[in-house]
Amino acid sequence: MKPPSEKPRGKRKDQPAYPPLAPHEVELTDFFVRMGAILGVQRSVAEIYSLLYASPKALDFDHIQGRLDMSQGSVSQGLKFLRDHGMILSIKEKGTKRERWEPTPSLAASLVNILRSQVLPTLEKSKPSLQKVLDSASARSADPEVIERIARLQRWNSRAVELSALLLPPPVDE
Amino acid sequence: MKPPSEKPRGKRKDQPAYPPLAPHEVELTDFFVRMGAILGVQRSVAEIYSLLYASPKALDFDHIQGRLDMSQGSVSQGLKFLRDHGMILSIKEKGTKRERWEPTPSLAASLVNILRSQVLPTLEKSKPSLQKVLDSASARSADPEVIERIARLQRWNSRAVELSALLLPPPVDE
DNA sequence: CGCAATCTTCATTAAAAATTGAACTTAGGC
């Protein structure tokens, strides 16, 4: 009964009306959202990436905000995440203040960046903890089977760190 | 100032008092919780697994509940998850009603099980969606670059499904 | 069978995570 009077998110003045997502765009967004969930990437970030991915030309801040009907804060944070992980590039035409964004050519490289930032720190942080646990177990003369389990865990962790560092070399920029 | 009067979780009658986790147990739990977070496994599940992992003998329901000071519901659901993913085994001594639990020997196999159950379904579900998006793009004569991007996504997805199915073959049990 | 003891289910509650929006900072044009 109520007319679908959507309340648009806080816009800047003089902003054009942006159309809502078309069905095929929604479907692609769902895909990116699902994949993002596996990687621990939040919905709004996946939505922004999807929009840029399906767009033939680079889009600016207001365009993204308008089409996704999303707050300024979320757009800003989302673009920051995507930038920080090398997933989007800024197209800066001279004579214009606004930045415009497009996905980086290599999605594979982008995924690697996300994995590195999420997984590697965790693995590395675990190294000293496991060492401590193992030392403590030895000191207490814990059950040999338990000691062996923890030692195995530690070897695993070390190898995972090495392997990840190999597979996910840090970027050379900066 | 307040005395540390812990309220123990709803226990069964006649339950012994279980001691809280020792520092080394807490440290190991933190490790499993962090690793679990990467894989999307909830805290309570990681806690239970950690406790079993560091225990020289199999533990029963009440023991787990008592030492972790956790609700019956969480213990039940946690054990279900661990069982369903082949991460723990039941030691059933005859002449006793209670089941007792210990970790399965292969943590590697357990991890594979988790990955299969979390990642593969998502990849598979995406196949038809991507096909639809691609068809739609072709039908609309969308920008060639965009069509190429989506086609690439689809090839990726297909290969990921094949690869995962290969690396993560379904278990033969049941 | 029947009756506990043991475990499961699921609606409710609590905790954690993501999003919003308004105040604030920064950067360019004039």
Next chain:
DNA sequence: GCCTAAGTTCAATTTTTAATGAAGATTGCG
């Protein structure tokens, strides 16, 4: 150098996810 458009930050709010616990189902033993 000011002024304004553009973007950022973060406390407050909303949404999502996990944990609780009481009622219900199951199981095995007498």
